[in-house]
Amino acid sequence: MGLTSNKVLALAVLAGVLLFAGTVWLWPRLAHGGVRAVLGRVGLLFATQAAVFAAVGLVANQSFGFYGSWADLFGRENGQGVVVDHASGATGGPLRVVGDRKVTEAGGGRPEASGRIDEVRVVGRTTRIATPAYVYLPPEYFQARHRGRTFPAAVVLTGYPGTAEALVDKLRYPRTALDLARAGRMRPMILVMLRPTLAPPRDTECVDVPGGPRTETFFAKDLPEAVGGHYRVSRGPGNWGVVGNSTGGYCALKLAVHHPDVFAAGAGLSAYYDAPNDPTTGDLFQGNEERKNHANLWWYLKNRPAPDTSLLVTSSRSGETNYADTLEFIERVKSRKPTRISSIILESGGHNFNTWRREIPATLEWLGGRLGGRTV
Incomplete structure (x- = not known):
């Protein structure tokens, strides 16, 4: 699926919503001390924020047309020289x-x-x-x-x-x-x-x-x-x-x-x-x-x-x-x-x-x- 695909945007939004809901649901279980609980909280926060940032970035790209493809985004587009x-x-x-x-x-x-x-x-x-x-x-x-x-x-x-x-x-x-x-x-x-x-x-x-x-x-x-x-x-x-x-x-x-x-x-x-x-x-x-x-x-x-x-x-x-x-x-x-x-x-x-x-x-x-x- 391409960078500007609506399916990619929908998946990013869905991932953000599910991770946010999962963080709220699992937080009480991870509230106690211990390395595993701390790592769990960090992992949930990181994954949720990454999904939200990805969704916001995709919306901005769809609105303003900054990049047309994944290769364009990551600087690998060089075939049109x-x-x-x-x-x-x-x-x-x-x-x-x-x-x-x-x-x-x-x-x-x-x-x-x-x-x-x-x-x-x-x-x-x-x-x-x-x-x-x-x-x-x-x-x-x-x-x-x-x-x-x-x-x-x-x-x-x-x-x-x-x-x-x-x-x-x-x-x-x-x-x-x-x-x-x-x-x-x-x-x-x-x-x-x-x-x-x-x-x-x-x-x-x-x-x-x-x-x-x-x-x-x-x-x-x-x-x-x-x-x-x-x-x-x-x-x-x-x-x-x-x-x-x-x-x-x-x-x-x-x-x-x-x-x-x-x-x-x-x-x-x-x-x-x-x-x-x-x-x-x-x-x-x-x-x-x-x-x-x-x-x-x-x-x-x-x-x-x-x-x-x-x-x-x-x-x-x-x-x-x-x-x-x-x-x-x-x-x-x-x-x-x-x-x-x-x-x-x-x-x-x-x-x-x-x-x-x-x-x-x-x-x-x-x-x-x-x-x-x-x-x-």
């Missing part, structure tokens, strides 16, 4: 669909009524990075009257470590995009949903690591190329956007700033503005000061020509640690034409899924207004 080769023929292209799922049961779950979510595997043509992803296709994609229509697209990124499934099930990007389009608040668009962790368990912060994974190149070049070669994505400048939360938010802003010819807009939900240096990242720059500065959005916007792109940042006055930095970032970007800056500032909201769900509808509406040549 840089690949050397891949099969040829029909299954060897840069993007391969391996499954699909419904967005909603409305209209019987038919794609032409509610769209479709494809589960795909992407292999970067130039970086040789392989990663899973989900692709949301709006209902118009399948409707006969739109058979020749192309659509703008957006890359949607999780935080670190994150799971791509959380973008679908917890943050509800496809369902939100569908509802907004039905209400006429945004144009139908394709969403490419994945996590920025392309060489797990390492957090590469969407950086081209010297001698390591070239994750920025993957997102800026290989991913749009692979998706555009398989799906009907609008061609030409101004048709791709990128959005993410936390680490994914930093990546989204950086990709839009570094590659305005690819990404017409980038939205960072609860983003930070410089790549961290900690045990999860390792040495991303190998002592190269120029690469380090390049990844620092404060430095880049001050020392490089202002990019012709649109940026959106979000925070909250109470609950987010990036509030002061976000206000300063807005002020700095305002003076850097032609870069455009917008914001969503909540009164309160922590660094969590509930806060991001409150920001996503307005973010997608903003993003849709800036793709396909629009700059509303």
